[in-house]
Amino acid sequence: MCAPLSICDLYRPSGSLRRASGRPASIPLVLLLLFPLLVVSAGASHAVGYRDATAEHPAIASYRRAPSATLAIAEELQARGAVRMDEFIGHHPIKPYGAPGVALLDYDLDGDLDLFATNGPGAASSLFSNQLTETGALGFVDVALAAGVDATDQDSTGVCFGDIDNDGDPDLYVLGRAEPNRLFENLGDGAFADITATAGVGGGDHTSTGCSMGDFDGDGLLDIVVGNGFDMASNLPIFVEPYALNERNLLFMNRGGNRFEDESVASGVADEQDITWAVAAVDLDQNGIVDIVTANDQGGIPFERFGGLDRGFIRYLVNDGTGRFTDVTTQVGLDHPGDWMGLAFADFDDDGLLDFFGSNTGDWFEDFLGVPAPLGAQTSRWYLQRPDGSFADPGVGGLVATGFGWGTSTLDYDNDGDSDLVFYGGLAPGPIVESSNPGSLLDNDGRANFSYALDELLAHGADHSLRVEHGLAVGDLDRDGFPDIVSISSANLPVQPLSPFGTIPFPQVFGSPIDGLAVFFPSWLPGNGPAELVYSGVPLLEGTVALELSTGDSGNGWIAVSTRGSVGDVPGARVNRDGIGAVVAVTPRSTGGDVPAPTARRPVLGGSSYASQHALETTFGLGSAPDATVEVLWPGGVRNRLYGVRSGERVVLPEIPCGFDDPSFSRAAYTACVLDALDRLETSGTIDQATRGRLLGSALRAFAEVLRQGS
DSSP states (O other), rough: OOOTTOOOEEEOOTOOOEESSSOOOOOOOHHHSOOOOOOOOOOOOOSSOEEEEEGGGGHHHTTTTTTOOTHHHHHHHHHHHHHEEEHHHHHHHTTTTTTOOEEOTTTSSSOOOEEEEEOOSSSSOOOEOOOHHSSSSSOEEOOHHHHHHOTTTTTEEEEEETTOOOOSOOEEEEEEEESEEEEEEEEOEEEEEEEEHHHHHHOOOEEEOOOOOOOOOOSOOOOEEEEEOOOOOSHHHTTTOSSSTTTOOOEEEETTOOEEOOOOHHTTTTSSOOOEEEEEEEEESSOOOEEEEEEBBBSSSSOGGTTTTOOOEEOOOOOOSSSOOOTTTTTTTTOOBBBEEEEEEOOOSSSSEEEEEOOOSSSSSHHHHHHOOOTTTOEEEEEEEOTTTTEEEOGGGGGGGOOOOOEEEEEOTOOSSSOOEEOOBBBBBBSEEEEEOOOEEEOOSSSSSSEOOOHHHHHHSSOOOGGEEEEEEOOSOSSSSOOOOEEEEEEOOOSSSTTTTTOOOOOOOOOTTTTOOOOOSEEEEOOOOOEEEOOOOOOOOOOOOEEEOOOOOSSSSSEEEEEHHHTTTTTTTTOOTTTTTEEEEEEOOBBBBBBBOEEEEEEEOOOTTTBBOOOSSSEEETTTTTTEEEEEEOTTSSSEEEEEETTTEEEEOOHHHHHTTTTTOHHHHHHHHHHHHHHHHHHHTOOOOOHHHHHHHHHHHHHHHHHHHHO
């Protein structure tokens, strides 16, 4: 007999029932009522952390996520009062409150970051224009309707952006749920035009969740890759049918003139039929060619070792340089199935190779519901790249266990020089509202050993346990040199107490620092019959946007780096105007004598996280160093370097299509190439005379250093 809250009778793909676990984990109602309400101690205030500034900005605080049309299906089940577990699995929709995302971009080119948040059908998406430049103080005005990007009639999910026509301003691509995606061209005057039909990027009536822009064929134009899931009106693709109901991913190649061709099948991107939640265009092997990484969902189907099958992988698709991809997932050791949901990239162990992080269901949820998932099977984790291109799973060390994860990012929250991590998440499909992630900020010791920075995030941050969080984006909104965090939830729990009980700690104790902080709310309660559920009667609230600003007082230095491609401005230049696809490396000046300072390395991404995109400008911490050297690996393989970037400086590095390490150049030929590129960039107004001199000096110095090292 099934325990009351255990999903222990799962369908076979053929439709018959089967026992999924001999150890269902459930909590009877009497035990639920005995648990005390969760109270999180704020702890001591640390030097640098995050505070919830949402209420200080009325425009952002007023955002409410409209639910998807499929909420009506969930409400029909709720109105029945009691349902069997098999009925629930077969008929309850996934994400009935929506699957929202956020993006941080400077849409009006005024020098500060604006915020775009997607919304549901009948509610306008929001474009929050940052007023920092105009007024000198952080503030936001929602201009989506005036700008023409409200997409009020769309059930919008994820979003990504990039300058698809290389005219100098970012264009928006907004994804839809069971309907076409939309491409909005930035007209440069504060308004956008919907060019979906002429551009050819609608993609049909798929449910798209994530997108990313990158130049896959090296022509200097941004292409678009889209991750698709399934029709979320039903749970069947999660628990019952592993492949047949899933929708293939898409790839649109930019042919110029704001027109794209669907190359999904020819490129190899559509070969697999996964449930893809996140996708990233990234030069993971740093060979100057942009590859694709996707995060895919195992769902509630048991792993092969428990009698099911393995289908949820982080897939690595290697690009041959022409936009044709080969799946090398198994060859590089990425054969750990899971409910992968978000992606983040950086060099976590400072060995010069790019690593990545994948958010996952976490260790409480599926184990609690009776799906066989021992500790570690669904833990969010980082993978470290080896010199041979394969990836090592070092385990999660002192974290022991992690909560539910969707949106994620790398960032140096304390500006000490290494790449930390943040990820949020939660789920509200029933029978419980999953809130096992109290908000996870992971502090890196510089060697890829991460620890929870709980006080830094939770002492004054948003109440993540009451928000079913999905999208997350990072950028320096107030321009203080410390990265800020924006998140969006599909739904929220009412403020405690909730009926006779509030959020309840999961019963599992793993020895993790977040034991006891991992909580849930029983939206459905055990019924009288076997495997029967009864609706609790407590409705969820609409989702919100949260703005968490860094306190920014660690005392560590920083620099902010933006990239700018020079295609169309300089002969031989190959890089899109945003520099998306580049990899930026920052080496602070060593203050330890002969001991070299570690180099932080992060890619410029046109979408990753979950349903979201971070700011293209990246903040790098310097610790106590007074300045740093910045090196950019551009798409195409050219490397440029800039020395002496001072702490507190913001720099825009233009592509100079003359690599300082290119062995084909003589000194004279290299100098001539650099001079010609700088002359053209100065003539076009891209750089001024002082910047020209600085770039020239650095270019010649870098070339000389390579010669000296080779002699």
